Amino acid sequence: xxERQGDINKSNLQICSRCIYDERVNGIEFDEDxxxxxxxxxDDLKExxxxxxxxxxxxxxxxxxxxxxxxxxxxxxxxxxxSGGTDSSYMLxxxxxxxxxxxAVHYDNTWNSxxxxxxxxxxxxxxxxxxxxxxxxxxxxxxxxxxxxKASVAEIEASTDLALAETLYRAASKYKxxxxxxxxxxxxxxITPVGRNYFDxxxxxxxxxxxxxxPMKTYPLMTFWRFxxxxxxxxxxxxxxxxxxxxxxxxxxxxxxxxxNWEYYGGHHLENRMTAFFHSYYLPNKFNTDMRNNTxxxxxxxxxxxxxxxxxxxxxxxxxxxxxxxxxRKRLKxxxxxxxxxxxxPPRSWNEFPTYKKRFERLRPLFKVLAHSNLxxxxxxxxxxxxxxxx
Ligand SMILES: [Zn+2]
Numbered sequence: 001x002x003e004r005q006g007d008i009n010k011s012n013l014q015i016c017s018r019c020i021y022d023e024r025v026n027g028i029e030f031d032e033d034x035x036x037x038x039x040x041x042x043d044d045l046k047e048x049x050x051x052x053x054x055x056x057x058x059x060x061x062x063x064x065x066x067x068x069x070x071x072x073x074x075x076x077x078x079x080x081x082x083s084g085g086t087d088s089s090y091m092l093x094x095x096x097x098x099x100x101x102x103x104a105v106h107y108d109n110t111w112n113s114x115x116x117x118x119x120x121x122x123x124x125x126x127x128x129x130x131x132x133x134x135x136x137x138x139x140x141x142x143x144x145x146x147x148x149x150k151a152s153v154a155e156i157e158a159s160t161d162l163a164l165a166e167t168l169y170r171a172a173s174k175y176k177x178x179x180x181x182x183x184x185x186x187x188x189x190x191i192t193p194v195g196r197n198y199f200d201x202x203x204x205x206x207x208x209x210x211x212x213x214x215p216m217k218t219y220p221l222m223t224f225w226r227f228x229x230x231x232x233x234x235x236x237x238x239x240x241x242x243x244x245x246x247x248x249x250x251x252x253x254x255x256x257x258x259x260x261n262w263e264y265y266g267g268h269h270l271e272n273r274m275t276a277f278f279h280s281y282y283l284p285n286k287f288n289t290d291m292r293n294n295t296x297x298x299x300x301x302x303x304x305x306x307x308x309x310x311x312x313x314x315x316x317x318x319x320x321x322x323x324x325x326x327x328x329r330k331r332l333k334x335x336x337x338x339x340x341x342x343x344x345x346p347p348r349s350w351n352e353f354p355t356y357k358k359r360f361e362r363l364r365p366l367f368k369v370l371a372h373s374n375l376x377x378x379x380x381x382x383x384x385x386x387x388x389x390x391x
Pocket of ligand 1: 016019037038039
């Protein structure tokens with residue numbers, strides 16, 4: 001269980017002087033002023049993308065015209081991955097407002113909260129946007145989730161993240177569209193350190209092969225070659241508009257509720273029950289990790305919270321719905337005893353299993369070129385193509 005300490009000035013941990021990342025964060029380094037390398041990464045990206053400045057605005061306008069030009073005569077000109085959460089819902093609105101014609105794409109891992117499903121419906125129907133959903137066989141996706149749980153690795157959500165990426169590529173390819181818009185903002189979220197959220201196709205396959213029991217049939221697995229096919233051969237670009245612009249999550253939230261009767265689900269990424277279990281229970285209780293420090297640190301960097309306010313919130317118990325654990329056990333057919341037994345097994349790390357990580361590192365020059373052409377996200381290059389320090 002994570003050690004919780006309320007007062008930032010009384011902590012015996014080294015904490016970044018600008019955000020609230022502390023010495024327990026993977027790969028963290030502090031400079032002579034006590035500022036962490038992740039704060040510097042945010043500064044560098046702001047500079048590089050011209051976030052909120054004339055440079056960024058201009059770059060984004062060029063991208064928008066390129067998307068429009070390429071999309072002439074096609075039913076859609078871009079894809080937007082949706083979850084029912086704030087960032088992706090607002091992304092749909094933003095795209096329409098800019099005169100783009102997005103197709104909303106959703107990967108349904110069958111653990112959605114009713115609020116998320118309703119949110120997707122409300123926003124897409126009000127904006128008159130078509131929705132492409134890939135629903136995986138729920139027994140199969142549960143078997144993959146269960147295999148990650150049994151393996152005692154942290155990345156229990158890896159299969160969802162990778163499947164959404166593959167689903168977006170499939171939809172883009174089907175409609176001959178070259179652009180995928182992603183509602184990620186390094187300003188409001190930071191670039192999550194690679195420590196406990198690694199994912200790739202080989203990792204999913206190797207964990208599932210060892211600990212799963214059903215064949216993988218409907219799950220959209222993205223292998224290395226498929227990844228190269230989509231990026232190098234099909235040249236489908238990943239664009240993150242929020243990286244270029246001033247984006248305020250709280251304003252987006254307020255706007256969405258007012259405009260679309262969209263509903264907030266009570267916490268970052270908690271629109272899905274597996275996500276909620278991962279963030280509010282699994283990581284803090286088994287891996288001594290609480291990813292709220294990513295958003296909280298970002299809020300401190302943006303001046304929305306003070307360091308002590310953020311630290312206090314980080315050190316409070318995460319909010320969790322009471323029925324969540326029972327729901328998890330029931331869906332994965334685990335008795336209370338089995339659940340407790342697996343929870344108490346020692347944690348293992350992704351680097352103990354076969355992954356593509358070494359291959360990504362070897363191909364770093366290729367991915368650098370791809371990242372600069374927006375064919376893979378810059379965060380993929382920064383996180384996956386360099387050796388990771390993992391404890
Ligand atoms: Zn920092």
